[in-house]
Amino acid sequence: MQSLSQKEYKNEFVSAFDGDDSGDLKPRQTPGVLYSKTVPTPVKKPEVLAWSEELAQELGIEKPTDQKDVDVLGGNHVAPSMYPYAACYAGHQFGNWAGQLGDGRAITLGEWEAPDGKSWELQLKGAGMTPYSRRADGRAVLRSSVREYLMSEAMHYLGVPTTRALSLVSTGDQVLRDMFYNGNPGYEPGAIVMRVAPSFLRFGSFEMPAARRENENLRKLVDWTIDRYYPHLQGEGRILAWFKEIMEKTALLMVDWMRVGFVHGVMNTDNMSILGLTIDYGPYSFLDDYDPDFTPNTTDLPGRRYAFGKQANIAYWNLGCLASAIAPLLEGTEELVAILETYPDFFHGKYYAMMGDKLGLDQVQATDQELITRFTQTLYTLNLDMTIFFQLLIDLPQEVGTEEDVVAHFQPSFYRDLEKGERAMLLSLITDYAARLSANTGPREAAAQKMRKANPRFILRNYLLHQAIEELEKGENQLFLKLQAALKDPYSRNHDEFFAKRPDWASQKAGCSMLSCSS
Template sequence: MQSLSSKEYKNEFVSTFDGDESGDLKPRQTPGVLYSKAIPTPVKQPTLLAWSEDLAKELGIQKPTNQKEVDILGGNHVTASMHPYAACYAGHQFGHWAGQLGDGRAITLGEWETAAGTTWEFQLKGAGPTPYSRRADGRAVLRSSVREYLMSEAMHYLSIPTTRALSLVATGDPVLRDMFYNGNAAFEPGAIVMRVAPSLLRFGNFEMPAARKETENLRKLVNWTIDRYYPHIQGEGEERVLAWFKEVVERTANLMVEWLRVGFVHGVMNTDNMSILGLTIDYGPYSFLDDYDPNFTPNTTDLPGRRYAFGKQASIAYWNLGCLASAVASLLPDTKALVETLEAYSDVFASKYLTMMGNKLGLDQVQAADTELIEQFEKVLSTIKPDMTIFYQLLIDFPLTIENEQDVWSHFQDSFYKDTESEEREAFYSLIKAYVARINKNTCSREESKKRMRASNPRFILRNYLLSQAIEELEKGENKLFIQLQEAIKEPYSSKFDEFFAKRPEWATKKAGCSMLSCSS
C-alpha cells in the first residue's frame, strides 16, 4: 500500500499531447491543444467525509493518515510528480452543437499505476476554476458531491461499467448555487470528489479537434487511445479505426442495456458526457425509476422535450455515436464502412437487450416467440406504472400456482403507486398468465430461473429521496444515514438492507432533489 503523498504519479496524457502550459485560469478558447495546465485553487479546510475502502484496496492506496494527504484530496496540495490539467473537449448538448466545453470544474492530477501495472486517472471534481469554466466558479457543492460519490460506487456494485469515487472531502467554503436556475440562489457547503477511472476521455474529446480541423491531433488521439485502452486491436489505418469504433459501439450498447436493466436514468446524455470506454460518467441529475415510466426524466433542464428520458436513452446513445462517427470520419478514405458499423448498433443493442430481459424474467433462453412477451411486459408496466424494483422482486417469488385474478393482484399490491382501471387489471392479469405459461416451458429448474432473476434484479437501489435525506443530515453535521447507504450500495442484490425496500414516499413526489433535479445537481 502506498500513500497519496509518496506516490510517483505518471502523466502519460500531458507528456504525449500538446497543451497550454501557461497555468492561466482565465476562461478562453484554446485551439491546437488537448488540455490546459490547471492548478487546483486552495480551499479553507479540507475534511475527509468518506473514503472508499474497497477501491483503495484494489488500487493499493493507504488511507490518508495526516492532513497533507487530505489536502491532496481537497486540492490544497499538489505533489512534485503531479501535472494537474483540465482537458479540452467539445460536445453536442441537448442535440445542439455547443463548441468548446472542457473540464470546467474538474482537474486531473495525474495517473496512479497499480502493482499489477494498470493505470488510473485521478481527477478532483470541484477543485476550482479552469480555462474551461466559462462563467462558472469551478466548485461543487456537498449536495452534488454526495450524489456523485455514492452513485458511482453504487453502480460499480451493481456491476455496471462506471467511473469510481475514491473520496469525498468537505472544503469548509460556502458555494453560491441556483439549484433550478430560477433566481433563488443560495449558499451551500462546498465539497470535492476524487473521481477515478482508467480514462475520462469522452466523445467530445474527439469532436473538438475534428471541429477545428486539427486532423493530426485527432489522428494522434485516436491512435493513442487504441494503443492504451484497446491494445488487442491490431492492424493499421482504416482497418484499425473501424475495429476500434466497432468496439465503442458495442460497449455503448452494453452500457445502455445495463442502465435499462436496473432502471437508471442518466439525465443529461450530451456527447461530452459519453465515455469512450463505455463507462457511466458525470453523475448530475440522474435517478433510478421509482414507478415504471419510460417517459420519465429527472432533469428539469430536459423539459418539456424529455430528450433524455429513460425510454429514449438507447436511441440517444445511437445519435451520440453518430456524432463520434462524424468526428473520426476525416481519418478514413470514405464513410461507407463507418456508417455500416454505426448502423450495426441497433442489432447489437436489440440482441443484448433481449438477453438481459430474458434474465430479468428468468427465462432459460430467449426464443423468437419471447419477444412478444417482453414487449407485453414493457407495454403493461408502462401503463400501470408499478415500482420497477419492487415489482421484479415480487415476480421472483411469484407462486406459479396462483390462478385467481384477485390473488395475482394482491401478490403485487406492494409495488403499485395508484389505483387502476378494470381494463388495466385485466391486461396485468393476462400478462402474468402468459408469463406463467412461458416459465412452465423452461428447460431449467425453477430454482435456476430464480437464481438468474436475483442476479439481474437489484433489491436495493439508491433512490433520490434517500440521497436527499442523507444530504440534509450531512448538512446538519449528522452522518448516520450516509454511512448506512455506503454499506447498502455494496450489496444491492441481497435482502440485508430491507429497511430501504420500500416505494418512494408520497412526500418525495414533488420535493426538490427527490423527484426533479437540474444540471446543477
C-alpha cells in the first residue's frame, strides 16, 4: 500500500505526446496538442466524505491519514512526480458538431501503477478551471458529485464496465448553479470526485485531431491507444481490428445498460469511452416503470435523442463519428464501413441472448425473440416497474394459476390498476412464458440461477439519491452509507428495505425522476 502523496506516478500519456506546457488557464483553442498542463485550483477546506476501500485495496492506495493525502484528493497538493493535465477533445453533442470541448473541469493527476502492474489514471472532477472550461467555472456541486461517486461504483458492482470513483471530497467552497435553468441561480456546496480508469480517452479525443487535420497526432494517438490498451492487435490491418473491438465493446455496453435499465442521458461522442466504459454520470437514471421513450435529461426532452430505447442506435451513430475520425489513416473506407455495418446484427444477437438470460431461457430460438418482444411490450403498455417485475418473475410458481393469481403475484410492480384487457395480456404472456420455461433442457433451478445473475434486485433509483443528497447537505450520512453498502451487493436480497417502486411523490419531483445538466 502506498500513500497518494508519496507515490511515484507515471505520466506516460504526457511523455508520449506534445502538450501545452504553459500552465496558462485562459480558455482557448489549443491546436496541435492533445492536452494542456493544468494545476488544480486549491479549495478552502477539503474533507473526505466517502472513500471506496475495496477499490483502494485493489490499487494499493492507502486510506488518507494525513492532510497531504486529503489535499491530493481536493486538488490542494500535487505530488512531485505528477504532471497534471486537462485533455483536449472534441465532440458531437445532440447530433451536432461542437468543435473543441476538452476537460473543462476534469484534471488527470498522474498514472498509478497497481500491485498487479496495471496502470490507472487518477483524475479529479471539479478541481477548477482549465484551458477548456470555456465560460464555466471548472467546479462540480455536491449533488452531482454524490451521483457520480455512488453510481459509478454501483455500475461496477452490477458488472457493467465503468470508470470508478475512489473518493468524494467536500471543498468548503460554494458554487453558483442555476439548477433548473430558470434564471434563479443559487449557491450550493462544492465537491470533487477522484475518478480512476485505465484511460479516460473518448471518441472525441480522436475526433479532435481528425477535425484539425492533424494526421500525425491522430496516427500517433491511435497507435499509442492500440499498443497500450489493445496490445494483442499487431501488424497489418490492426486499425480495422481495433475499430471492430471498440464496436463490440460499445455494443456490449449498450446491452448491459439495457439489462439493468440504465439511461445515460447525454450520449454525446465526448462521453463515449474508447475502452467501452460508462463515463460521465450526469443526468442519468434507472428506469422505474419500463418506458423506451424515457429520457432523464430535461435538455433532451424536445427530441428524446438519448431515451432508453434509443441508446443502442445512438451508440451506432457515435461509432460512425469515430469511424469518420480514423478514416484518414486508412487506404479506403470500404472495410471500415463494412465493420461498422455489422453493428446491428452483433448488437441484436447479444441483446436477445441477454434477454434470454433475464428470462432464464437455456437458449434463444427465433420464436423466443417474439416472446422477448412481448415482454417488453407488456412492461411498457402496463407501466410495470422493470426491476421489480423481473425479480417477481424469478419467484413465479410452477403452476401459474388464475388471472387473479398472476395479477396478485406481479402487483408489487404496478404503478396503477390494470384494466381488464391488460390483466388478460399479462396472464397470456405469463402462461406462454411458463410453458416455454418448462421446455428448457435444464431444471427450473438452473433457470432461476441464471435469472438471479442477470437481474439486479437493488438499483440506485434517482429518488433515493435525491434523499441521500438532501441528508448530506444537512450533514447527515445515514442513507448515503446504506446506499453505499447496498450497491455493493445488488443481486442479493440483503437490502430489501430498498426493494420498492418509486413512490408517488417522486414521480414529478425534480431530481427524483428527471434532471437538468446543471452540475
